[in-house]
Amino acid sequence: MVRRKAPLAVLMASPDEIEAQFYEALQAGDLDRLMSLWVNDELVRLIHPGGVPVVGATAIRASFGALFARGPVAVQAAEVTRLTTDQLAVHQVRERVLVPGPAEGGGAQIAWVMATNVYMRTAEGWRMVLHHASPGTADESPSVHSGDANVLH
DSSP, X not given: OOOOOOOOOOSBSOHHHHHHHHHHHHHHTOHHHHHTTBOOSTTOEEEXXXXXXXXXXXXXXXXXXXXXXXXXXXXXXXXXXXEXXXXXXXXXXXXXXXXXXXXXXXXXXXXEEEEEEEEEEETTEEEXXXXXEEEOOTTOOSSOOOOOTTOOO
């Protein structure tokens, strides 16, 4: 059976559809498909876990291009909390990432990431404007928690 390559993002009916394509593009290492999901603007932002802000579609393309040079990203959205209005959607996502082990027979390890994905309704449908990812833990949840005295803000 011949498998056809998924089309680039078209008019998307919901932020959930864009998010599903975002994670599929990461898993496939498909830079063109991934970038078709973003608003093509120099104000969009990306922050990789532990990284600095990457600002603008051109810089985001370069950042994901460098990431994909090492291969696709084995990531899954394990849990999602959503806040959606008519024009904007904010998704808090707990991501499960399979990180390859050392070349000398080391096994893969699971890393947990807490991400915030923000989507905006545009003339072309819903598109991503922010992906901010931070290191997480297996027991974290994107649901709302009461205040923590150890959190700076």
